[in-house]
Amino acid sequence: MDKVRRILVHVCKDRAASQRAQFVQSITGHFMDGGDDEVEVNCSLEKNQFILFRGDKGQGIPLKRPAFCPIKHLSAREAAAIPLDVQQRGVDVGVAILLQTANQRVLLTRRAKELRIFPNVWVPPGGHVEPDET
Incomplete structure (x- = not known):
């Protein structure tokens, strides 16, 4: 079995060197003053x-x-x-699936109550993406 590699999200602002995204960081807010919720970005895998x-x-x-x-x-x-240790681990590249029905309902899953991070929170189904799955 191949060794699993982590692919971490890095952010780069104003042509500066990229830096690892922080676990509690707003990725959209990183690019916008005032922490807006929407931004236009480009991406690369290097x-x-x-x-x-x-x-x-x-x-x-x-x-x-x-x-x-x-x-x-x-x-x-x-x-x-x-x-x-969680704060310093960075942000893995992941995937979320948004499934919406014709009557505008969205499928969500609830995180287990026992989890250390964001217990009992409703989230879209998703997970990590392996490099050969992208």
Whole structure:
């Protein structure tokens, strides 16, 4: 079996060197002053890093943080309670599937109550993406 590789999200602003996205960071807010929920980005995959960066207006892919994002609603006290090893692990490239029915219903799953991070939170189904699945 092949060794599983982590592909971490990196962000690059204003042509500076890319930096690893932080677990409690708003990716959209990184690019916009004031922490807006939508931004247009470009991306590349280099040296096992998925890099998001601002491109020319109209040339990128819209990236929007949903209103129910747990990070958006995280208080300073809750963020401080996240174990340091989790805060420092970075953000893995992942995938979420949004399934919407004809009558506008969306499929969500609920995280287990026993989880350390975001227990009992409703989220879209998803998970990690292996490099050969992209």
